[in-house]
Amino acid sequence: MAALILFGGGGDLALRMLLPSLYFLDHDGLLPDGLKIIAAARTEETTEAYLKKVREAVQPRAEADNAWREDSWRRLTERLEYMAVDATDADSLKPLKARAGEGAITAFLAVSPSLYGRIVTAMKTAGLAGPDDRIVLEKPVGRDLESFREIDDAVADAFDERQVFRIDHYLGKETVQNLIALRFGNAIFEPLWNNLTIDHVQITVGETVGVGDRWPYYDEYGALRDMVQNHMLQLLCLVAMEPPSDLDPDSVRNEKVKVLRSLRPIMAEDAERVTVRGQYRAGDIEGRSVESYEAERGQPSDTETFVALRADIDNWRWAGVPFFMRTGKRLAEKRTEIVIQFKPVPHSIFGHGERGDIYDNRLVIELQPDEDISLSVMNKKPGLEQRMQLQPIQMSLSWGQDGKDGAAPRRRIAYERLLLDALHGDSTLFVRRDEAEQAWKWVDEVADAWSCRECRPLDYDAGSWGPEAADLLLSRTGRKWNVR
Ligand SMILES: NC(=O)C1=CN([C@@H]2O[C@H](COP(=O)(O)OP(=O)(O)OC[C@H]3O[C@@H](n4cnc5c(N)ncnc54)[C@H](OP(=O)(O)O)[C@@H]3O)[C@@H](O)[C@H]2O)C=CC1
Numbered sequence: 409m410a411a412l413i414l415f416g417g418g419g420d421l422a423l424r425m426l427l428p429s430l431y432f433l434d435h436d437g438l439l440p441d442g443l444k445i446i447a448a449a450r451t452e453e454t455t456e457a458y459l460k461k462v463r464e465a466v467q468p469r470a471e472a473d474n475a476w477r478e479d480s481w482r483r484l485t486e487r488l489e490y491m492a493v494d495a496t497d498a499d500s501l502k503p504l505k506a507r508a509g510e511g512a513i514t515a516f517l518a519v520s521p522s523l524y525g526r527i528v529t530a531m532k533t534a535g536l537a538g539p540d541d542r543i544v545l546e547k548p549v550g551r552d553l554e555s556f557r558e559i560d561d562a563v564a565d566a567f568d569e570r571q572v573f574r575i576d577h578y579l580g581k582e583t584v585q586n587l588i589a590l591r592f593g594n595a596i597f598e599p600l601w602n603n604l605t606i607d608h609v610q611i612t613v614g615e616t617v618g619v620g621d622r623w624p625y626y627d628e629y630g631a632l633r634d635m636v637q638n639h640m641l642q643l644l645c646l647v648a649m650e651p652p653s654d655l656d657p658d659s660v661r662n663e664k665v666k667v668l669r670s671l672r673p674i675m676a677e678d679a680e681r682v683t684v685r686g687q688y689r690a691g692d693i694e695g696r697s698v699e700s701y702e703a704e705r706g707q708p709s710d711t712e713t714f715v716a717l718r719a720d721i722d723n724w725r726w727a728g729v730p731f732f733m734r735t736g737k738r739l740a741e742k743r744t745e746i747v748i749q750f751k752p753v754p755h756s757i758f759g760h761g762e763r764g765d766i767y768d769n770r771l772v773i774e775l776q777p778d779e780d781i782s783l784s785v786m787n788k789k790p791g792l793e794q795r796m797q798l799q800p801i802q803m804s805l806s807w808g809q810d811g812k813d814g815a816a817p818r819r820r821i822a823y824e825r826l827l828l829d830a831l832h833g834d835s836t837l838f839v840r841r842d843e844a845e846q847a848w849k850w851v852d853e854v855a856d857a858w859s860c861r862e863c864r865p866l867d868y869d870a871g872s873w874g875p876e877a878a879d880l881l882l883s884r885t886g887r888k889w890n891v892r
Pocket residue numbers: 415416417418419420421422448449450451493494495496517518519520521523546547548
């Protein structure tokens with residue numbers, strides 16, 4: 409019988425994301441028959457007390473989706489138990505091994521990455537790293553290339569690469585997978601997907617939340633390492649990669665690595681021209697006053713809570729097409745989107761002026777708050793005017809209403825897909841070692857460029873779209889952000 413072990417089973421990630429995901433999977437009958445789930449952390453508590461906490465976390469979320477059923481909850485509780493263990497201590501893990509039984513083990517490390525090395529070593533000693541076992545690692549693995557390699561070497565000492573599942577939860581998001589379907593399941597986009605037709609690409613991950621209590625972690629990492637190294641570069645790879653020969657994990661990941669290897673390094677002399685660092689001061693968000701990062705942190709800090717960058721991909725497909733990325737905390741909106749901005753028509757036959765009424769076509773892949781893919785195209789305004797009037801319209805390419813009773817399907821938590829794939833041993837949506845290495849290499853160069861130039865973060869008001877310099881990054885090249 410297989411077992412899933414959640415190290416850090418009482419932590420924020422486990423209670424907010426992993427256990428609700430497991431509830432939904434069980435509710436939908438998707439968990440493997442007989443799968444045991446063992447939540448493990450150091451706190452001494454009974455399974456009963458633990459289940460009470462889990463229920464408090466899961467029930468409101470499931471009710472909000474009209475998916476709370478007592479019999480589904482009972483089914484989950486029959487397979488879920490809690491064990492108090494110190495995961496860094498092999499002796500403490502031995503009873504866990506006995507409880508997990510003989511089947512394959514999937515261990516999810518929802519603990520601080522600083523413990524990964526010691527935990528995998530203890531797992532190996534305790535017999536929890538057999539050839540059929542798997543390990544799932546949460547990001548961030550390391551703080552730079554060197555520390556990534558140090559941790560990953562310890563992991564590689566216990567597990568083969570095929571057993572290691574490095575999570576980037578953005579890859580579990582439905583729209584991110586839909587991007588793969590859009591690009592490679594349709595013939596119409598591929599001929600346009602290059603520097604002949606595309607002017608530039610924008611990737612925005614805006615958050616309204618602040619850093620808050622997470623500052624001890626965040627202050628050491630900042631937005632570059634927390635978001636760009638992983639989520640944003642993964643999105644960039646999926647937009648920019650060549651068509652893989654199939655959906656085999658290595659075929660897809662080989663293509664992503666090629667993109668990362670083609671990223672032009674950002675050197676110290678480029679830092680001011682192609683990057684912007686920011687940090688929020690106090691401001692208003694959604695009608696509420698919020699404090700500055702410095703106040704949350706309790707002292708001044710040089711950590712960036714906002715980054716905007718221009719990335720260039722030096723290959724045939726993308727030569728001359730800038731990829732603009734921006735992400736930040738305490739921005740005006742919670743909004744994640746990828747914008748593919750097409751070039752203008754070569755000559756306008758409509759009206760006067762340089763371009764007449766024409767707006768350039770734009771494909772917007774929205775991940776949050778809504779999931780949607782829309783293409784803006786020009787259309788004739790209805791009417792009998794002498795001169796034909798045009799208007800842009802948005803064509804939504806979203807998936808259809810194919811849920812139960814014709815309703816839209818439930819929006820799944822990204823971890824549902826990823827947990828299921830890890831349990832089935834499918835690593836397509838996980839990050840391979842060389843991918844993480846290349847991403848760290850590029851990010852390290854940006855961080856080095858900043859420290860060479862002593863680039864301090866620029867202030868921005870909470871509730872804005874970041875420092876003005878982020879707008880200038882585009883306007884200097886005659887472009888602008890889709891949302892400002
Ligand atoms: N929270 C989030 O939204 C996100 C988190 N992550 C990553 O997920 C991981 C966990 O984060 P988060 O849940 O926020 O952290 P928390 O601090 O909330 O939880 C950590 C958990 O680890 C347990 N733990 C600590 N030491 C040990 C040990 N030696 N043996 C067994 N269990 C231990 C703690 O319980 P106890 O003290 O009882 O041992 C606790 O249950 C981190 O890598 C983080 O970067 C990534 C993306 C988002």
